[in-house]
Amino acid sequence: MTSNSAQVVKEKHVWTPVEIGLVLFCCAMLIGMFVPRVTSAEEKANEQTTKTSMHIAQVALESYAADHNNTYPPEINDALKSYYPGGEADGKTPASQGPMNPYSKKAEFPVTVGYISTPTVVRSLPPEGTGAAAGQVVYLPLNKQRSYALLGTAGSGKAIAGDLPNTTLVLSNIW
Numbered sequence: 535m536t537s538n539s540a541q542v543v544k545e546k547h548v549w550t551p552v553e554i555g556l557v558l559f560c561c562a563m564l565i566g567m568f569v570p571r572v573t574s575a576e577e578k579a580n581e582q583t584t585k586t587s588m589h590i591a592q593v594a595l596e597s598y599a600a601d602h603n604n605t606y607p608p609e610i611n612d613a614l615k616s617y618y619p620g621g622e623a624d625g626k627t628p629a630s631q632g633p634m635n636p637y638s639k640k641a642e643f644p645v646t647v648g649y650i651s652t653p654t655v656v657r658s659l660p661p662e663g664t665g666a667a668a669g670q671v672v673y674l675p676l677n678k679q680r681s682y683a684l685l686g687t688a689g690s691g692k693a694i695a696g697d698l699p700n701t702t703l704v705l706s707n708i709w
Contacts, residue, residue, distance in 0.1 A: 587633035
């Protein structure tokens with residue numbers, strides 16, 4: 535019994551320039567759609583970290599004021615730093631480091647900006663005018679230390695706000 539089987543000869547597929555072009559075009563389109571989303575997500579994460587640092591500063595300021603006759607500190611001193619996580623809120627034992635700045639990758643306490651007269655001035659204050667670096671939180675004592683404002687700055691030099699652009703995240707009055 536003999537079998538007559540035909541041999542199948544496989545030809546090698548060669549990519550044509552059109553096929554290569556289509557593959558490259560599809561890859562370029564996918565990359566073009568993906569890269570902006572990644573960079574946008576990173577920027578949003580950095581801004582959220584700064585907002586979290588602003589919230590930590592707000593809690594420390596509110597706690598300080600509650601213990602000091604409803605008056606906020608005129609500067610970022612050891613007494614205020616003791617109200618940050620890691621401190622002992624005794625006005626003597628400050629926390630060793632402040633919240634994380636996502637841009638500098640360092641733990642930093644807020645920077646103090648001198649006396650500013652009104653909340654309206656704070657809301658219109660550009661972050662470049664505060665002297666703060668990207669991601670830093672600026673603490674602005676107002677109205678003879680009876681109120682304060684916090685302003686965070688993003689890597690692009692814009693103010694980080696709660697809801698409105700170029701406004702403070704929080705403006706608090708305790709009387």
